Amino acid sequence: MTETQDPRAVVALRDVAVHRRSSGQEIVLDGIDWTVGPGEHWALLGANGAGKTTLLRLVGAAMCPTLGSVEVLGDRLGRVDMRELRARVGLVSAAQKVPSDATAHTVVLTGATGTVQPLWREYGSAVRERARVLLAELGCKEFADRRFGDCSGGQRARILICRALMADPALLLLDEPFNALDLPSREDLVDALQRLAADQPALATVTVTHYVEELPPSTTHAFLLKEGRKLASGAVDGVLTADNMTLCFGRPVHVARHDGRWYARSGR
Numbered sequence: 260m261t262e263t264q265d266p267r268a269v270v271a272l273r274d275v276a277v278h279r280r281s282s283g284q285e286i287v288l289d290g291i292d293w294t295v296g297p298g299e300h301w302a303l304l305g306a307n308g309a310g311k312t313t314l315l316r317l318v319g320a321a322m323c324p325t326l327g328s329v330e331v332l333g334d335r336l337g338r339v340d341m342r343e344l345r346a347r348v349g350l351v352s353a354a355q356k357v358p359s360d361a362t363a364h365t366v367v368l369t370g371a372t373g374t375v376q377p378l379w380r381e382y383g384s385a386v387r388e389r390a391r392v393l394l395a396e397l398g399c400k401e402f403a404d405r406r407f408g409d410c411s412g413g414q415r416a417r418i419l420i421c422r423a424l425m426a427d428p429a430l431l432l433l434d435e436p437f438n439a440l441d442l443p444s445r446e447d448l449v450d451a452l453q454r455l456a457a458d459q460p461a462l463a464t465v466t467v468t469h470y471v472e473e474l475p476p477s478t479t480h481a482f483l484l485k486e487g488r489k490l491a492s493g494a495v496d497g498v499l500t501a502d503n504m505t506l507c508f509g510r511p512v513h514v515a516r517h518d519g520r521w522y523a524r525s526g527r
């Protein structure tokens with residue numbers, strides 16, 4: 260454990276910058292301050308190239324900042340074994356490798372070992388049962404024994420969330436989990452995330468998305484990024500306003516909330 264300004268913080272970023280040396284020195288993130296607490300559910304929004312994935316990679320201990328401090332689950336990046344820290348953070352991303360010939364249940368089991376391929380000797384009866392319980396909780400029970408590769412995009416998204424939850428993380432990161440989902444699949448995933456928030460009250464989540472319509476009613480906070488800088492962050496209703504969204508996306512955006520869900524419409 261290293262010192263944190265808020266010892267309960269799940270994530271604490273102080274004056275963080277990320278620079279890339281591709282063609283010259285590009286500033287990808289700059290001056291980022293952010294604290295995520297237990298039980299908070301954050302939406303991370305911004306235009307293409309704003310830096311959302313880079314910010315998620317920092318919080319997922321996949322990279323270190325160029326400047327500033329990043330603390331995740333009480334450990335400071337740069338002073339901790341990044342592999343060990345990564346194993347304690349749940350991540351769902353399209354970039355993850357998954358053996359598509361394996362069943363949904365087997366894919367979830369690999370989350371217990373943090374491996375692409377199953378390590379069968381590591382999976383005792385309690386681990387197998389936990390995988391079944393998670394699959395049931397996320398509404399995947401009926402296709403637990405189906406090949407992952409034969410599952411629909413929406414089913415695969417929920418299976419990958421089960422996989423990420425196998426290590427019982429205090430922090431779950433979701434990088435565009437609704438990508439390419441049709442409307443019923445999107446709604447099933449929204450329901451699953453809503454139930455997860457109720458079932459695991461201490462779990463913190465960060466969801467990268469392009470569409471506010473995808474946010475579950477359990478979303479508590481939002482972070483708007485614009486060109487690598489924080490435009491606004493805090494309680495969701497104070498952040499997802501027409502003024503902030505208009506500034507964030509550079510064109511007039513109307514935002515409304517009905518029955519806990521958000522809707523956005525853009526004009527010119």
Ligand SMILES: Nc1ncnc2c1ncn2[C@@H]1O[C@H](COP(=O)(O)OP(=O)(O)OP(=O)(O)O)[C@@H](O)[C@H]1O
Pocket residue numbers: 279280281287305306307308309310311312313314
């Ligand atoms: N490995 C890299 N090398 C050089 N530049 C990079 C690298 N990764 C990201 N960038 C640059 O950093 C900026 C932010 O990228 P990032 O992927 O974090 O944005 P994003 O908000 O997730 O975008 P999108 O919505 O399109 O997924 C972009 O200008 C991108 O080109």
